[in-house]
Amino acid sequence: MLPFDWQAQGMSALYPAVARPFSDVLGVRAQARSLMTPSASFDFVPAAAIEKVLEAQPTNGLYWLGLAQALNDGGAPFEKVGAALAMSMTVEPMEARTVARRIVFEFSIWDKLSAHERATAINELAKLGRRLPDQERKDLKLLLSVAPATQRAEIQDELTRSGRFDTDFAKWLGI
Known part of the structure; x- marks a missing residue:
């Protein structure tokens, strides 16, 4: 799987600068992305x-x-x-x-x-409730x-x- 080049795709604004160094490392890239997604x-x-x-x-x-x-x-x-x-x-x-x-x-x-x-x-609100x-x-x-x-x-x-x-x-x- 080739790494997705966020900057070349004009997407660098979607991810904090701290994640960009990991953009080519499989596994680490996915983990960093998953950690950032909730605050994207x-x-x-x-x-x-x-x-x-x-x-x-x-x-x-x-x-x-x-x-x-x-x-x-x-x-x-x-x-x-x-x-x-x-x-x-x-x-x-x-x-x-x-x-x-x-x-x-x-x-x-x-x-x-x-x-x-x-x-x-x-x-959906009822299912999620107080969570x-x-x-x-x-x-x-x-x-x-x-x-x-x-x-x-x-x-x-x-x-x-x-x-x-x-x-x-x-x-x-x-x-």
Whole structure:
């Protein structure tokens, strides 16, 4: 397996400088990448750059999520955003960090989601529950604090239907 040349692909911004020296060492490269993935930020990374990474790592749900975010931020049609989001769910349906970030993204584009996609987002939240990492919980609380009352009620109703709603969890989420 040939090493993926991040700088030649214009991707050096995706990884901290500390990882670049390991980019040609098999095993170490993968371990460094896996350690960095949870904190990788896709803010201001063009969709085309993320698509190049996905050519090398098509089963990385966090990158599919990053592509969905980049497409959404770039004003792409929601069909493309939704397709990238669906790929994130398909390739990493249970990876806690990816699921947590996906929940925050889904709640940030709530009005664009279908009823089924909303129910899926709420179901993911219910499954993850209090294992939602602190940063994502803070982000979600902020989104919910400015969300319309109808959205918060819909979330509470779906959580209640799933049997995973209780007042402590609601307080923990800020709803």
